[in-house]
Amino acid sequence: MLPISLSAQGGFPVNGGTAMTSQPAQASASAPAGGMFESNTFLEMANRVFDPSSDSMDFENGSFEWKGKNFNLSEQRAFRSRFERFLLAAPTEEEAQYAQLMADIIERLAVSNDNSDDAILDTWQLLFRASRFDLDGGNSTIVANQVFNAWRIRKESRGVSMDQRELQQVRKYQQEIVANRAMSLKSIREKRLRESSSGQRDDSESTSTGTEAVTSEAAFRMLDLAETEAKILALETQSAMTGLQAKLQFQSQIVSFMIQRRFEHALVLAGFYQSIFKGSHQALEVGKDQLQEFLPGSDLSFTVDSMTFIAREAINDVNKGVEAVNAAYSEGRNLIALERLQEVFFLGEYLTELNKIPTQQRRHMLDLYRGLIEAGELAEAKDYDGVSELAGEIAKLADDFPKNRVLSSVETAKSMSDMAVFAASQYRNLGDIDKARAELQTAIDIWPSNPAIREFQHETTKLATAGSQGIQIFDDLYKRMDRRGIYERRMDLGFALAEDTQRRPLxxxxxxxxxxxxxxxxxxxxxxxxxxxxxxxxxxxxxxxxxxxxxxxxxxxxxxxxxxxxxxxxxxxxxxxxxxxxxxxxxxxxxxxxxxxxxxxxxxxxxxxxxxxxxxxxxxxx
Incomplete structure (x- = not known):
């Protein structure tokens, strides 16, 4: 339908379905090559200039890379909404209080501080204060529940240990009984052998009866011993399973916090883990596949200590990143500040260090961010007039924005579109309709809203000499309802009926x-x-x-x-x-x-x- 719509504007019909490749023009009507503008890559330049994302953020592949570690990005629209929501928000006193409380909890769990049971219990109670803040999102409650569950399992394990000790004492007693019965049975058998050799028949019969009694009692005692052994083994298995379950739950939650970028909560949970479990239980047993994706090509040993190191590194990097953003903004490097801010925001979205970015600065970054996105969309749509106008407004928001390079590229694109229109006019005047159509298509591809295109179409309509003939052909075909015939001649008929308000709709x-x-x-x-x-x-x-x-x-x-x-x-x-x-x-x-x-x-x-x-x-x- 594009050929007809173009003709309806009063111009030359063009096939918009596929771009037609320009053939070498004659000396008097040289035309730019069809791929010359694309190789000049105005759009690529626009993507670099108008894309506020940093190189570490790859929306196409849905990833964010930080020091060799990959995070999964949500779709670009979701990230934009969260980022814009942050830029629209303002720092609050409540957020500062929450930041201080979380820092206090992390400090209490440090190895250098008091790690007694009473101190750990006091720190654990602070988690419920943290959970009251909206910024926490209930994650401190999850940490508190994990710690409480581990304490409860440890208490159950102590009860199991007491039962094991009691059963071990019973087993020792039963082992002594079984050993005594074995010695008695051996003595009776030796006595029986002596008596048999001396021929004492009656005494042999009584000895045989005693032997049978001792044998029966020994068998029962051995059954009791076997039952006690089974109970001890069952308690050992139960103790091992409950301890392993608590450890796996703890480790799973630490990994989950890391992947969600909840680094502070990961630090807190790791601190409690190191206080509750022995040093020999620090190796991670779960989440290794997820961590391998999170740390591609890493040779780190997956332990709770390594998770603590990465979480602290991320927090420190966010702190330095916020300082870099503020420094760049204060020096007027707003475009760099915006790129670094996006990195810092995605990595530390749930960290309160972002509150150090003032409200006025956030609003300025929001205007710049939205302006860059809008300019990028205009560049993709090849609305060069809109791009030029918006580039001037962006330059007022960011002194480091390359306005002159943008305007130069815009003028280059416009000039190439004008050259293609001129070449189309030359080919049309020479009677080479196919080449004229191809050059016009090139001009439209470069700059669809070029005023010279409409002017060319208007002139072409005026120069049409086959208008009446085209009308007659259309009337004959339409009368016979030869739709296929009309369709095969649609280009020529569209040219002839460009200004015919009755036949063009038909x-x-x-x-x-x-x-x-x-x-x-x-x-x-x-x-x-x-x-x-x-x-x-x-x-x-x-x-x-x-x-x-x-x-x-x-x-x-x-x-x-x-x-x-x-x-x-x-x-x-x-x-x-x-x-x-x-x-x-x-x-x-x-x-x-x-x-x-x-x-x-x-x-x-x-x-x-x-x-x-x-x-x-x-x-x-x-």
């Missing part, structure tokens, strides 16, 4: 219809390649409703008909039955066709239509 309608048919035919061929012959046939049926006499469409139907003959036969039968008023028969035929192709839209519509007709007939009989 031409546009025909072009839309044939384009729709071609689209349906093309889609049906793709479906045939995928083995969806019935779906392809239904698309051709839709195309036939537009123009039953269209040649390419009928050819496609003829090629596809043998593959769907069974389905088409039943659909035709259903349509004939419906035309004759036999709604029950039509419904049966549609149902039979649906058995062949269950997702058929034709069948679904036919069944619905015939069911309503059948029900209407039954109601009429009542």
């Amino acid at each position: 031409l546009m309608e025909v072009v839309e219809q044939v384009a729709r048919i071609d689209l349906l035919v093309s889609q049906s061929r793709e479906l045939v390649k995928q083995g969806e012959s019935y779906a392809a046939w239904e698309l051709l049926v839709e195309a036939a409703k537009i123009d039953p006499s269209d040649g390419p469409m009928n050819q496609a139907r003829a090629e596809l008909a043998p593959r769907v003959a069974d389905f088409v036969l039943k659909i035709d039968r259903a349509q004939r039955q419906a035309e004759d008023g036999h709604h029950a028969g039509a419904l049966a035929a549609y149902l039979a066709a649906q058995d062949i192709y269950p997702v058929s839209r034709l069948c679904r519509q036919g069944i619905s239509r015939e069911t309503e007709a059948l029900m209407a007939g039954l109601r009429g009989q009542e």
Whole structure:
């Protein structure tokens, strides 16, 4: 439809579907090469100038890199909304109080401070004060719950240890009994052997009875010992499992805080972990895959200590980053300040150090940020007048903005568009319509709103000599409803009917219809390649409703008909039955066709239509 819309402006018809490559021009009508402007990369320059993001932020791949560590970025729109919300906010006293409280908690958990149970308990109670602040987001409560759960499991483990000691004493006693019974049994057997050798029959019988009694008692004592051993083993397993569960829960939450960039809470939780668990339990057992993505190519040993180191490094880097932002802003380097601010914000979004950026400075950064984004969108749309105007406003907000380079690139782009329009005029005057059309397309690609383009189209319309002939051809084709013929001549007819307010809408309608048919035919061929012959046939049926006499469409139907003959036969039968008023028969035929192709839209519509007709007939009989 683009050729017609261009013609409607009173100008030269251009195919906007695909850019046409310019051929070498004659000496009197030299034209710029089609790719010359693209290689000049005004858009690339605009992306660099109008993109306030730093090199470490890659929205395309959704990542943010900081010292070799990767964070997952959310989509750009979500990041923009959070960043703009920060720039619109103002530092509050509550945030300063929260920052002081978190710093106090972290300091209390330091190794150099008092790490007694009472001190740890006092620090733990401070977490509930921190959780009352909105800025905390309830994460301090999560830390407190993890610590409490570990304490409870440790208390349970102490009870299990007491049970183990008692059972071990019972086991020792049972082992002594079993050993004594074994010695007694051995003595009895030796005595029996001596007596047997001396021939004392009666004494042998009594000795045998005693031996059997001792053997039976020893067996029972051994069963008791085995049962005690099993209980001890079960308690040991239970103790190990509960301790491991507490450790894994702790470590999982530390990793989660790190990935969420909640570095302060990660530090607090790691501090409690080091106080509760032994030094031999510092290696991470969970989250290694997530940490490997978080630290690509890192040879760090994944321990709680290494997580503490990274969290402190991030906090320190945010602190220095805020200082750098304020320093750059105070020196008038606002563009650099904005780039660094985005880095600092994403890394330390949940850190209160950002409160050191004053409200007025935030508002200035917001105006600059929105101006750069808007200018980038204008550059992408190639609205060079808008870019030039907005570049002047941005330069007032940031002294380090390269305004002159932007304006120079804008003027270069405009000049190249004007050159392409001039080349199109030359080719038109020489009668080379194809090259003129290609050059005009080049001019539109470079600068769509170039006033010279409209002027060229207006002049071309005036110079048209085949207007009346084009009108006659259109009238003849339209009278015969030869849509395909009109579509194939759409370029010339669009030129001829550029100012014909009566015929131009008819031409546009025909072009839309044939384009729709071609689209349906093309889609049906793709479906045939995928083995969806019935779906392809239904698309051709839709195309036939537009123009039953269209040649390419009928050819496609003829090629596809043998593959769907069974389905088409039943659909035709259903349509004939419906035309004759036999709604029950039509419904049966549609149902039979649906058995062949269950997702058929034709069948679904036919069944619905015939069911309503059948029900209407039954109601009429009542």
